[in-house]
Amino acid sequence: MNFLNKIIMIIGSSVCALNIAKELLSEDKEIIIVSKEKETSASIGAFKALSIKPDRILSGTEIISCNGTLGNFKVLMAKNGEFISKEVSDIIIAEDYERVHNYFHYDIKASENILPLSSLAGSDSYIKSTVESLPAGGKIAFLTGIGYESNPLIAEEIMLACLKLQTEFNRQTYILANNLKVSGNELEKLYRETKKSGTIYFKFTETVPEVKQNKDGQITFEFKDEITHHNFRISPALTIIDETISASEYTKKLAAIFKLHTATEGFLQTENVHRKVVYTNRKGILAAGPSRAVLNNTEIKIDSVNAAALAVGAKYDNKNDQAGTAEINTGSCIRCLTCYRCCPYLAIALETRPVVMSDSCEGCGICFAECPRGAISLKFPDNRNIPDQIKQYADIQYEKTSSPLIIAFCCSRSASRAKELALSMGHNLPLNLKVVEVPCSGIISIEFILSAFLNNAEGVLVLTCHKGNCHSEDGNIFAANRVEQLKEMFENMNLKKERLEIKTLASNMGYEFAQIVNNFENTIKTLRQSS
Amino acid sequence: MKSSNVLVIGGGIAGLTAAYELAKLDINVELVEKTPFLGGHAARFTCKATECCEKCGACMVEEKIQKVSQNKNIKIHTNATLNTISRNDRFYFNIHINGQNKETDVSVSKENDISISADAVIMATGFTPYYPAKKPYGYKVFDNVITNLELEEMLRNNNIAVKPSDKQAPDKIAFIQCVGSRDSKLNHLWCSKICCASALRMARLIKRRQPETSITIFYIDIQGFGNDFENFYEKAKKDIKLIRAIPADIYKVENERLKLEYFDHLLMQPIEEVYDMVVLSVAITPKNESKELADSLGIETYDTGFIKSCNKDDTATSNGVFVAGTAGGPLSISESAAQGAKTAWDVKKYLNKNQLEF
Structure with missing residues (x-):
């Protein structure tokens, strides 16, 4: 690793990116900011105010591609039709x-008296002029999370807006919602304050309000309140529609460029519980x-510090202590690129032949097991080798009458801990x-697995993590496919x-572990009797 | 450079993470845990995976305990209570080890009273589950009324849900959410954040293992959100009956069964329904001892009783006392871990700054 030239690249100009920049600068680290935002935008301005060399702030710049590994990434970017290349650690x-308004959920068309929620997050003067342009006594209604699930960020914005409209502008506000998300950030308190200030809540569990929009765009809500069973008709002077917060299109593009695993909504990471929250599947690339994810300000602050700490010097310790490192035997490799395709950590580089970048290798062994030529070996720190371990059990003489020899391959993160x-x-x-x-x-x-049978095992168990819980994302799926094939x-x-079985476990499933192995022993004993 | 010593109070997920991250930075840690075991509440939680991992994070605890126990920079004191803590440039504290320590680990101290000094303190003292005896739900009166934490432990230890009265599988289970949360009478003006997702996950787990069971969840607002929650919620709604009402009373009827009374808003009338077992999702509440400790260390608390965490930008203004985990308010397992890691880095910055001044 080249520590001499350690420049850390921050992609984005969000508040989180700014926090990270500050954090890294306070540690005297060299940073480079790459953002799609324009040179003149407010978010870029905030970076300019920090002590960063002007040529280290690349505004209006998009990432094109990335090669390399932890400590030595080569990133290709484009700015105003020109290519820029940078090397970063x-x-x-x-x-x-990205925030997209939910008009379509309510079949509402854009018009003068309808606004998306984020428009209220603007300057106070904008809110003032918007509210003052409404007819006297005109009411304001908020629509949120009916027919879909919202989140506490949106709930907080809506409640803060209502509080302001009620107390400062003396406007009657209504919130039409289903599940009001009040988890965290003292939102329950805020909820009570809005109610006290006069905001009226209507919750729709089984029903939905009927939304009518006339030619002028004026909206009328008609519904029977689920609690009082009274009929209501509200024609607000202004209707505010909430928004869905999701990963931006560009974030999704970045996931493809950097080959990062994503959640269903396109956010980077799969919420893999074995990783620290800011980790991705690639060492040296962090997602904050x-x-x-959808995070509040406190959570964003925590992410900023954790990401900066990792980039600065808290060690990337994600690797299992006893995991090995893969090595490709150049003599046997026929460059089929199976290893390149199956490595979840992108630890295989394609040079004239595939090469393992040992800094990025987590030693999961997927490539080892998948290589059709057997050209990959794993070097363990304690010089352990799995074939010998399997063989050692064959030497023990097992009485035919006693309990059968069962070899259980156990993932160190789940099944082994469950056994303990x-x-x-x-x-x-x-x-x-x-x-x-x-x-x-x-x-x-x-x-x-075959070697276990050849070495006198009467039954073989493959015990993996649950689907979606594998640290290597799909090591367990590979194992399941092989067992299926066998x-x-x-x-x-x-x-x-029946002599071969695969089961999934978590580290805290001691009871389940005992059940699985004991049931399996019974199965093997029964097979013995029938044969 | 002299090596620094950090006192971490509490061996739950936040304390374990903070201790481990500090140890990795070559900082010595004294980890003090009141109970005989590490892992805190989460160490008693069940894996909630159904067809796939549900990302509850409970399995992280075993890994964390193993890593912390094996780290040479961490000295673990279980069964230990903090006798005194004082400050004079550094922190001086005295701990009392209760009874014989069962742990065989060499790093576990055997003496009864130990005096240690530290350069910084992390309060990771956790929460107290709300004790629902004052609620009209017959907790500790009726055998088959249990808390969500007791259900976690039951599922962890036995895999299936059984009625405490006769150890038989229940046919009908009701969950009551927000017991002690969002409760103005108790002045608990907060949502405990984790119970909705936890109840839905446990309900689905029970449905998977005991498909004949009928499960109802009584709730105010379902709080889950974010990564894939919508899909999960849709699946849950198919298996589980969700009723937006909080039952008023529970009565015992024949065979230790429980009659719940609630108001059905759609029918505009009170409904009585009999269940075999009732699970109370109890609030995450601040610990009384935490407040005392915070007071003695000069740390502020919120009106709610939770401790204000030191999320200040400038750690120079910190007085060397840091807060992590649910001592500062309700958090999920992964959020506690994230905060623990962040706090470790804050402490490291504080120590660096202080060393420069010496």
């Missing part, structure tokens, strides 16, 4: 949200604040259950496929 993505927990909870485990702990179930190759093979060969 770490990349922090902190792009802002609005680029990874089962023991500490006082569960009895099969006498001859032998655990082969693996860094990730992605390493459990077909050869390993079971089919066993069936065709008239072997008992």
Whole structure:
């Protein structure tokens, strides 16, 4: 790793990006800001006010591509039709949200007396002129989260606006909602304050208000209140529609450029519980604040500090302590690129031949198990090797009458911990259950499983994390596919496929672990009797 | 450079994360935990995965405990109560170890009273679950009324939900949300944040393992949001009956069953329904001891009783006392961990700054 030239790239000019910049500058780090925002925008202005060299703020610039690894990324960008290339050690993505108004949810067309919520977040003078232009006594209605789920950020904005409209402008406000999201940030208190100030809430659980819009765009709501059963008709002078907060199109594009895993809504990261919140699947590339989830200001602050801390020097410790590092044997490699395609961490670089970038390798072993040529080996820090571990159990003489030899491949993050927990909870485990702990179930190759059988195992268990819980994102899926393939093979060969089983577990499932292994032992014992 | 010592009070998820992150920065940590075990409340939670991981984060605890226990920079004091804490340039504190320590780990101290000094303190003292005996729900009177935390533990230890009265599987379960949360009579003007998602997840877990069970959740507003919540909520609505009402009373009827009375707004009349088991989703409330400790360390508390965390931009103004986790208000497991990590970095900056001044 080249520590001499450590420049940290921040992508985006959100409040979160600004916090990160401040944090990094206070640690005397060199940073470079890359934002799509215009040179003259307010958000770029905020960066200019910091002590950053002007040529380190690239406004109106888009990311085109990225090569390299932790400590040495080469990023290609475009500004005004010209290409710019930069070398940086770490990349922090902190792009802002995209907010899209929800007019379509209510079948409402844009008109003068309808505004999206964010327009109220503007200057006080704008709110003043907007409200003063309304007819005297004109009421204001807010529509939020009816037919879809909103979030506390939106709820806070709406309630703050209502409080202001009620107290400063003496306007009657209504909130038409379903689930009012008041989790966090003292929102329950704010909710009570708005009610006290006169805001009227209507909650729609089973029904929806009928929305009528006339030719002039004027809206009328008609509904029967679910609590009082009274009929209401409200014709507000102004209707405010809430917005959906999601990852921006550009954030989604960045996910594709940097090959980052995303959540269903396009936010960077999959909420993988094994990772620190700002981690992505790629070492050296972090996703903070609005680029990874809907977060309030406090949470964004926490993300900023955590991202900056990681880039500055808190160690990327995500790697399992006993995980190895993959190595490609150049003699056997036929450049089929299977490893390149299956590595969830993008740790394989394509030079004249595929090469493992050891700083990025997390040692999950997916490439090792998938390589059709067996050209990849894993070097473990303790020189352990899994084949020997499997073999050692074959040497033990097992009485045919006693408990059968069961080899269980256990993921170190889930099943192995569950086994310890089962023991500490006082569960009895099969006498001859032998655990082969693996860094990730992605390493459990077909050869390993067959080798377990060849070494006298009467049954083999593959115990992985639950779907969506694998640290390597899909190591467990790879393992499941291999087991599936083997079971089919066993069936065709008239072997008992029940001798091989795959189950998913979490580290805190001690009871479940004991149940799985004991049931499996019973299955094997039954097979023994029938044969 | 002299090596710094940081006192972390509380071995829950926030304290464990803060301790581990500090240790990684080569800072010595004294971790003081009142109970015999590390992990806090979350260490008793169940995995809520159904067809896939539901991202509750409960499984993180085992990994964290293992990492912290194996780290040489962390000295763990379980079963330990803080006797005194004083400040004179550095922090001086005295801890009392209660009874014989069961842990065999060498790093666990055996002495009964220990005096240690530290350069900074992290309060990660956690929360107290609201004790619902004052609510008209018969908690601790009727066998089959339990809290959500007790259900977590039950599912963790036995995989399935059983009635405490006879250890049989219940046919009908009701969850009552917001017990002690969003409650003006108690002056609890906060939402406990985690209970809606937790109740929905546990309900779905029970439905998966015990498909015959009928489950109803009584609620005010369902609070989940964000990453994929909408999909999850849609799935949950298919399996679970959601009623927007908070029951007024619970009565015991024959066979230890429970009669719930609530007002049905659609029918405009009170409804009585009998369940086999009732789960109370109790509030996350501030700890009394935390407030005392905060007072003695010169840290402010909110009106709610939660402690104001030091999220100040400038750590130079900090007095060396930091707050992490649910001591500052309701948080999820991953949020507690994120705050713990952030606090560790704040402490590191504070220590660097202080060393420069020496």
